[in-house]
Amino acid sequence: MAKDEQYDKVLLRLTCAEDEQLSPILEKLLPLVFDELLTQTDAALRSKLVNILNHVLTRAKGNAAIKLPAQGLTARWHSPNLATSPNGPFFRNLSIIFLDLSIPRLQPQEQIDLALYSLEHFGELLPGQDRVVGFLNCIPGLGQMASEAQRKEQVPRCIALINGRAADDPGNVIFFQMATEFLLIPCGATEAPSVGGLPSASWSHWKGRLKAKPAADMVALKSSVLRWLGSMSAEPPTSLVYLPSLVASVENYDAVSNLAENNCKRLDPELDLTKDTALLARLTCAGLTTAPPGQEAATGALKVDLKASVPAKLRHKLLSLLLRSRGIGQPDIVVHVVHLIRQSLRESEQVQKSALDLAMVLAELVDPDCLVETSRLLLEEVETVFWPGGGVVAMGSATPLAFRVFGSFARQLAERPSGEGRALALVSAPRMLALLATNENAAGDILEALGGLVACLKGTGEGERREFVPLLDKLIVAPRPVVRREVLRWAATLFPASAPEGRYYALRLLGDQDPDLAKAAESALSGGGREAPPFAEMCSFLAFRALGLETSKSSSAEVKVADRLEPQLQALCKAAATPAASAPDLLPLAAGFSRRDLSRALFFLLRLAEAEGLRFELEDSTSPSPPVAKKPRLADTYASEPVAAFLALLDYLLADVVEGSSAVVTDEVVEGKTGLELSLEGLLLSASLSSGHEAIRSGVVRRAELVLLGMEATSVGSAPSSRRGTLFRDGGSVISRMRRLGARVLGALAEQSALGGGAPCGEHWLGLLGSVLRTTVFCLAAALAVCELLRSGPVAKLSCRVMHMSRED
Known part of the structure; x- marks a missing residue:
């Protein structure tokens, strides 16, 4: 029988059947009709099939008691023929109508x-x-x-x-x-x-x-x-x-x-949020809108379908669940977890916090082989979201967490021997320190990140450390104490105690207005045990920082040093000759430096010199008898460059003495010492170090004459100025002690003059002091100086000079 006749006969039988008879007929018939519909390609015959279905549908809609074969129709959706049938869309549309009608009647x-x-x-x-x-x-x-x-x-x-x-x-x-x-x-x-x-x-x-x-x-x-x-x-x-x-x-x-x-x-x-990798994968991917880069072809539980968005409440719940897992750092899933965190950082504050909390946990749990790439991806995103362009974006409680995440990953990288943490710190630390200086409200948070970066820089090479010096120099004068304190921490981490930089920043902060910071600087300065920078390096380093004086390595270095020092000496002489005390016209100090800073720096240099045996040993200057000047323990003639640097720094203390202020005598500058005492000790050390450097020794001599005798002593018999000379100032017990120290300076210089073959100054000074011995007011000071000069060199000549002075008296 032809198909068209079969279809007509079926429709006729359905038309003749009562409603009560339809249900068992349709149970067998309707699935067969849909099978035919899937395979029938003739339009006329397909039309006859549709007529059958329309008849059934009309009667079924009119009588709820007619049951339709829902499971038989459902089975046709699972047929492999559906995928290849050209009538597939037609089949689907019609069968959906029958299923919607049939299932509620089951x-x-x-x-x-x-x-x-x-x-x-x-x-x-x-x-x-x-x-x-x-x-x-x-x-x-x-x-x-x-x-x-x-x-x-x-x-x-x-x-x-x-x-x-x-x-x-x-x-x-x-x-x-x-x-x-x-x-x-x-x-x-x-x-x-x-x-x-x-x-x-x-x-x-x-x-x-x-x-x-x-x-x-x-x-x-x-x-x-x-x-x-x-x-x-x-x-x-x-x-x-x-x-x-x-x-x-x-x-x-x-x-x-x-x-x-x-x-x-x-x-x-x-x-089981640790071992159930399928659960972890599905939870993670449910929160993603895109697959991680390179994972677009992933299959199974890690497959991510492209989505426009994910509800923020759902992301928050997913992140909170993953926060409880110890399996998020496994290599097969960590890339997806990182991608979820990165996407969540651009959500609401609540979602951001959850994402950052998860990042903190991930820093501890991530597989070591994945740490570097995980850190790179997360920290780049954190920087982009929370401090783009050098400014911290205020995002409520999420911002502090962002800096903590940065510090946590930095600490993890610091423990790796391959140097990834050091590479991160070299790039990120300058930016983070700059953020600290310009974002007052976020300082405490930024310190969290800097703490991790500090750990990364332990054991860095000298060249890498030097890259931070300009930045630290800039931040050391920042107005906020928290920034200056961070400089102290970084200096202590970057530089060993034996390097000038390791002590320099503590020196700068020793007199900080913040008492806690000054105390921290004092502790840092006294730390390091016996390690200390060499005196020569420290002198040159301080001169460069404070004055911009770079040392020379050429063979004519001594002449150049003398040339640099001469203008400062002339400025001191000019101030001494001015009737009213005025500040000497010295070279300006570098930004942030003050003379008080230099006083502390010189005190530190004196301690270094004492440790190296480069200065005269000081005896108790309160003794009633004149002190005896002892020779310094100098193995070789000292290089001229550090001596010149030391003398250039000393000039700023000598300037205060030349000005004649009483504060220089009475006010303590550092550890109980006054500016005058530091100046005289500096001159005494300069006298020792100038051995073999005639140009420098000559400058020290002229400075000693200016400070101690009150003038440039150029002619025998000219009277010293009692207004400025330290030897001839009034001031009770303090100035008496300084007189003794000043007399020792003259004696040391006279000895160096005699040993070095230069122009003898001992005889010259005895001649100047002869007239002073005849005065009641200054005879004691002159006598102290004479005693030191007698000890210093050619005894016969000096003794004759004193005998001649005595006969005249």
Whole structure:
């Protein structure tokens, strides 16, 4: 019999049948008609098939008692013929109408059987619309399965079906994935242009089936799915059943979210967030809108579908769960976790905080082989989001966490021997220190990051350390104490105690206005045990920092040094000759330096010199008898460059003496010493170091004459100025002690003059002092000086000079 005759005969029999007879006829007939529809390519014959279906549909709509074969129709959706049939769209559209009509007419047990049949064969459905239709058709049966009347018998059937296959069985995975997608759709947004958390392609399929569905219907459908999920507890793998309830917990309708929250609470004790890699992967990927770079082709639980967005509440819950996991640092998942953190940093403050908390945990747990790349990706994103362009973006409580994350990863990198932490610090530390100087409100937070970077720079090379010097020089004069304190910490970390830089910054802060910072600087300066920078290096370093005097390495260095010192000497002489005391016109100090700073620096240099045996040993200057000047322990003639640098720094203290201020005598500058005492000790050391350097010794002599005798002594018999000369100043016990120290300076210079073969100054000074011995007021000071000069050199000549002076008196 021809096909057209068969189709006509079928339609005739259906027309003649009573409604009560249709149900058993349709049970067998309707699936066969749809089979024919899939394979029939003749338009005329297909039209006859449509006539049959329209007849059945008309009668079924008019009589609710007519039952349609829902499971038989569902089976056709699983047929391999559907994928290749040219009538596939036509088949789908017609069969959906029949399924929507048939499923509500099924008995509860029949709905359950249909749901279990669909679950068993779900992996056979084609992606897209077929899976959406298949899942929606299951929902009535899932709800019945979870009902009180059916739960005891039917839920075990469902669990056995799920557990009878592998946890990663495609059918199981896809079914629960569809449940997750369905529960993500807001109940009141079935016509929205997009849904957060859903791929755009998936939403178009869901929207086609749910369009115009009232919110109340969506609440009922979601409740059925959630009751089914809750009825199974943790029997199926949690990697499958947990995520659908979690996404539903962010629903705005309480009837849905409360059910979902209860499900999550029951499952929470069963979650293995460390070893269940499938669960970790699905939780992580649920929060991603794109796959990590290079992971676009990932399959299985780590596959990420492109999404427009993810609900912020859902991301927050996902991040909080991952925060409890100790498996987030494993190599197979860490890339996805990092990508989730990076995407979450551009969300609301609550999500940002959760992401940063997760980053803090990840810094401790990340696999060592993944640490470098993880650090690079996260820290780049943190910098871009929280302090772009050199300014800290105020983001509430998330900003401090961002700096803590930076510091945490830096500390982890610091422990690696391969030097990645050092590379990070060399790039990031200057930016972070600059941030500290310009962002007052975020200083405490920035210090968190700097703490990690400091650890990275331990053991750096000299060249790398030198790169930080200009920045530290700039920040040492910053107006905020917290910045200056950080400079102290970085200097102590970067430079050993034996390097000039290791002590220089502590010297600068020794007199800081902040008492706590000054105390910290004093502690740093006295630290390092016996390690100390060489006196010569420290002198040159300080001269360069304070005065801009660079040392010369040429053979004519001594002449050049003398040339540099001469203008300063002339400035001192000019100030001494001025009737009213005025500040000498010395070279300006570098930014941030003061004479008080130089006083502390010179005190430190004197201590270094004493440690190296480069100065006269000081005896108790309170003794009533004149002190005896002892020779310094000098092995070789000292180089001219550091001597010149020391003398150039000393000039600024001598300037205060020349000005004649009483404060220079009475006010303590550092550790109980006055400016005058430091000046005289500096002259005494200069006298020792100038041995073998005639030009420098000559300058020291002229400075001593200016400070001690009150004038440039150029002619025998000229009277010293009692107004300025330290030897002839009034001032009680303090000035008396300084007179003795000043007399020793003259004696030391006279000895160097005699030994060095230069112009003898001892005789010359005795001649100048002769007239002073005749005066009552200054005779004691002159006598002290004469005693030191007598000890210093050619005894015969000096003795004759004194005898001659005595006969004259």
